[in-house]
Amino acid sequence: RASPPAPPPPPDVLQQIMAITDQSLDEAQARKHALNCHRMKPALFSVLCEIKEKTVVSIRGIQDDDPPDAQLLRLDNMLLAEGVWRPEPEKTGRGGEVAGAGTATPGGCPNDNSIEHSDYRAKLSQIRQIYHSELEKYEQACREFTMHVTNLLQEQSKMRPVSPEEIERMVGTIHSKFSAIQMQLKQSTCEAVMTLRSRLLDARRKRRNFSKQATEVLNEYFYSHLSNPYPSKEAKEELARKGGITVSQVSNWFGNKRIRYKKNMGKFQEEATIYTGKTAVDTTEVGVSGNHTSCLSTPSSGSSGPFPLPSAGGAFLTLKTLASLQPPPGGGCLQSQAQGGWQGATPLPTTLPLAGDPGGINSNAAN
DNA sequence: GAAGATGATTGACG
DNA sequence: CGTCAATCATCTTC
Numbered sequence: 001r002a003s004p005p006a007p008p009p010p011p012d013v014l015q016q017i018m019a020i021t022d023q024s025l026d027e028a029q030a031r032k033h034a035l036n037c038h039r040m041k042p043a044l045f046s047v048l049c050e051i052k053e054k055t056v057v058s059i060r061g062i063q064d065d066d067p068p069d070a071q072l073l074r075l076d077n078m079l080l081a082e083g084v085w086r087p088e089p090e091k092t093g094r095g096g097e098v099a100g101a102g103t104a105t106p107g108g109c110p111n112d113n114s115i116e117h118s119d120y121r122a123k124l125s126q127i128r129q130i131y132h133s134e135l136e137k138y139e140q141a142c143r144e145f146t147m148h149v150t151n152l153l154q155e156q157s158k159m160r161p162v163s164p165e166e167i168e169r170m171v172g173t174i175h176s177k178f179s180a181i182q183m184q185l186k187q188s189t190c191e192a193v194m195t196l197r198s199r200l201l202d203a204r205r206k207r208r209n210f211s212k213q214a215t216e217v218l219n220e221y222f223y224s225h226l227s228n229p230y231p232s233k234e235a236k237e238e239l240a241r242k243g244g245i246t247v248s249q250v251s252n253w254f255g256n257k258r259i260r261y262k263k264n265m266g267k268f269q270e271e272a273t274i275y276t277g278k279t280a281v282d283t284t285e286v287g288v289s290g291n292h293t294s295c296l297s298t299p300s301s302g303s304s305g306p307f308p309l310p311s312a313g314g315a316f317l318t319l320k321t322l323a324s325l326q327p328p329p330g331g332g333c334l335q336s337q338a339q340g341g342w343q344g345a346t347p348l349p350t351t352l353p354l355a356g357d358p359g360g361i362n363s364n365a366a367n
Numbered sequence: 368g369a370a371g372a373t374g375a376t377t378g379a380c381g
Numbered sequence: 382c383g384t385c386a387a388t389c390a391t392c393t394t395c
Binding site: 207208209230251254255258259262 | 383384385386387390391392393
């Protein structure tokens with residue numbers, strides 16, 4: 001008495017449906033045939049011809065040009081530029097002037113580090129695949145539909161007057177409808193590519209910290225040239241090579257470093273001791289005059305930070321001492337000046353307490 | 368998850 | 382064009 005588990009579906013339902021379909025098809029064919037052979041058919045046909053004579057004029061002139069052509073061209077250009085769209089030979093003779101696209105695309109990314117770009121390329125090719133398969137689907141559908149409509153019209157032409165031009169126009173209409181759909185596809189593809197670009201190619205977003213090696217190399221240079229931390233072009237190239245980064249990254253790094261160091265030297269004291277200790281004193285950059293001696297003040301003063309190193313032999317000793325002192329975080333020693341003066345006129349809005357700072361000095365040298 | 372660190376970008380300036 | 386200063390957006394740390 002338990003209810004039967006699962007009543008097996010009637011296996012013949014499908015066949016019944018098929019049969020019905022065939023039946024109705026046959027029926028339709030028969031009816032069509034009957035209509036074709038109807039004795040009134042010629043008369044009906046001629047009447048329809050007359051009616052058409054009168055109305056055809058009003059139909060004519062409706063054809064609209066395609067205004068979105070410019071936009072389409074833009075999208076094509078972009079897809080072309082991104083390599084999503086292969087240059088497939090144009091069929092219509094009209095718009096051949098795409099040639100100059102190369103210059104027109106501003107999309108170029110500033111930095112050409114193609115390291116991270118493999119991910120981008122992979123995703124791009126995914127997009128390309130989807131785009132092409134969708135495009136193929138649309139074209140296929142368009143062909144089928146066109147074929148279908150053409151057959152239909154030819155079929156109908158037995159019953160009513162249908163000129164070849166009409167068929168052609170209908171085909172044109174279908175094509176334009178489908179190309180509108182394709183344009184949407186192109187548009188969304190473009191959007192996808194733009195999103196991808198901004199997410200993967202925009203260096204800001206995909207920021208990676210430099211390798212230890214790079215940081216080391218840069219810091220070594222910076223602290224060993226504290227009095228004039230402006231590497232020449234050659235020096236930058238060398239640093240870039242050693243650190244495995246680009247020259248512009250080196251420039252960025254030095255730009256950031258100078259600013260940040262100047263802003264809060266106290267924070268960098270420790271780092272400074274590490275790197276100045278590491279690199280043997282290098283006197284290469286002697287150019288700077290030495291009379292910054294003005295800062296005789298406190299022993300620890302050290303302000304060692306900024307410029308004092310090259311001349312005095314014991315400079316980095318002081319640094320070490322300083323390090324051990326660990327200047328309080330807040331009170332950076334901002335010695336505003338220094339001979340080299342690369343950080344000379346910084347106003348330092350935030351930190352005002354100069355007096356108290358243990359490590360710092362403030363010699364201010366105005367002299 | 369907030370705060371700090373950090374690489375990159377932008378606009379002004381010489 | 383290189384630098385500075387401010388700012389953005391992400392990464393790292395706690």
